[in-house]
Amino acid sequence: MTAPLLEATGLGKSYGTLVALKPSDLRLNRGEVRALIGSNGAGKSTLIKCLTGAVTPSGGSVLLEGKPLPLGQPGAIIRSGVSCIYQHSNLAPMMSVMDNISMGRQPTRFGFVDRKTQRTQVQDLLARYGIDLDPDALVGTLPTVKQKEVEIAKALAQDAKVLLMDEPTGWLAVSDVRRLHETVRLLAAKGVGIIYISHMLDEIFAVCDSLTILRDGEVVTERAVDRISRTEVVAAMVGERLARESLAAADSGRKATGSGEVRLSVRGLGRRGVFRDISFDLHAGEILCITGLIGSKRTEMIHALFGSAPHDAGEVLLNGKRLVPRSPAWGMANGIGLVPEDRQHEGLMLGMPIRDNLVMTTLRRFHRFGVLRPRGIDRSVSSLIAALNVQPPRPAQLVGRLSGGNQQKVLIGKWLARDPSVLILDEPTVGVDVGAKAEIYALLRAARDRGMAVLVVSSDLEEVTTLADRIGVMNRGRLLSLRPAAGITRPELVAEIGADA
């Protein structure tokens, strides 16, 4: 066997005592398409960031064609031939395809950009890899799949020998996915090594040669795709024994459809081009989890329920009364609360103390003749801090200085304080440690047992199977299935989430 194209040895990353990636090895040959899979927090993105230079690994080394890769220096890594195509666009939309492909490296003649040579170079490159693009088209006007091809061409123009593709099909239509896969196979045939990150098992089995599965920060399986079955992949991803155990533990308190009283009823909700035909009932006293891939439009859907994003079809009934969600203020007035996904940008005032953050949603309760009553606020805040177990329990502490878990508790607490009849949460435990996760689950279960209707959107399958009374799966803007959580196994969920709808 020849020497591998890319060889990572003992690559690891830890933040203080938290180990994000245990020392791992990864080899990639010329012309190989290697899938990298694992659930959220498995260390996948840390591994990728180590390879792109976005993160400096705590240990280990990477060789590219036998030469060490300058770890931790994104620019130098790209120049040595490792490029990454991110899920979000890395192009300048108002510039031409040609200028994007040769960004920062246009050929010059007497100090002027040599358009003729630039055009020939770009056309040669496109022809060599069989990519069909108009060099003069404005990138911002191209459809998404074409933009992905521009990014690929841009990476190739930088002599990329290794391409990392991070969920490249997240935004693509089915036919476009096929088209992209053809391009990927073509590149592999030309000797480019590709690391393909995806949640979609169908895609992995369609386009990849081999796969590496990560779980809890370490490589658990490395195999050629034709020598492993889907069930084996899923088992390796989630850890079958663990899955069964936590399922049993969570099953005890579940009550599918809660008290049976329908709180929120959604009928045929849709927004053109985003999601459609969303229908479900949310009962008092149940936790309904909706899961799916990033880009399956779960977030957009719940924002439409709350009134912070528009919808153009269907209706929403709250306690049997028809409502037209218009604005967040409207949602709040009707007893709906929404805990947004991004606590740093959408959820919290990081530069303000815990106290101010916690009372933000309930300030009107503390008015007397238009003036705030500080004593009432203080009393409410102390009892909330105690109930939420925020550490440190000091109302004056700036929220930005709290740990992720405690920030999240403040964020959820600020909505629980309103005691809404419907509480919607978007990814409630992202970047939260295990202890705080358990506390948040307990808070949500307690709210459910008080009769609140809880709707949780989450990509974390462990969270979904632990927390939910019922589970819904969204896939490409549609609610694919909805059923009681008891008895659903994670492999079944994974299959539905990644289904080629």
Add this chain to the structure above:
Amino acid sequence: MPSLSSRLTLPVFFLAVLAIFCLIAPNFASAGNFENLMAGYAFIGILAIGQSFPILLRGIDLSVGAILALVGMCIFDLSLMFGVPGWAILPLALLVGTLAGVVNGLMVTVLRLSPFIATLASLAAYRGLVYAISGRQLVPELSTKPITDRWITGFETYFDLTRVLGLKGVVKLPWVPLSFLILLGTLLVFHVLLAHTRFGRDLYAIGGNPEAARLAGIKVGRLTVAAYAISGLCAAIAAILLVARLTTSTEGLGEGIELTAIAAAVIGGFSLTGGTGRLLGSVIGTFLLGIVLIGLTQMGISPFVQQILTGLILLVAVGNDRLQTLRADRQRARALGEVPA
């Protein structure tokens, strides 16, 4: 590159406004009036060219008026207090303006201040510096003395276009001020720089997507400093032209002019979200504001109403910019609409 029709929108609109004023405003279509327009707005056009660079990079330079005053006062001091000959003053003036711009750029890149805050601070600081070094305050008897150095006053020269073209007696064309020719020269140089060199393409890349530019090996920090330096350099050129016209300088020179320059660049197509625009647009934007103001004056409309109208023009330009962005977003959303197939 934007499509041809969107490129032509501004020139056509400009010509339409020009035609309307020629028809309805008394004495508007006269040679003397066009001389005034060219001489009075050439320096603003140069400021707008300079301003386009920070805006292209998603930034802004609020300090150009203060830099203009700083350079103007340096010329005043050097010429009248120290008797430095004009040929030596000119390069020094350009240097002062460029350095003031470099300081802005360093505040944005090294100190990582937002361009708005950084240049708001330097606006105050530079203006304060003007008062501190003002020859008018230090040597009071100089305040009534005009600058007479030919190297400087020579910039206030007019060329008889009618005679140059040999059309004497046929038509009466406006005399062309040297400042207008300098504006055209500045436009040409910076246009070539922006449209036909790596430097220029790199600036568009940074404005379009800073992260992508950084990953493409573009020296984002260095180019950002260069963009602010160009803005400062243009302010210095504008200062020379203005001082030549006034034969003196004052502490309040160019106060508030930054807003006109920003408006001209934005009207000209430099989106505040960066990454797009052409310098010719900024110059057309300047003269669009110019003909509206001069035209309305000649129609006897109150200066306050004129300011409101200037605001409205800016609003329409920015609104149009916003509209284009929204339309592009909607198109993209429609492309994504294929997703739930």
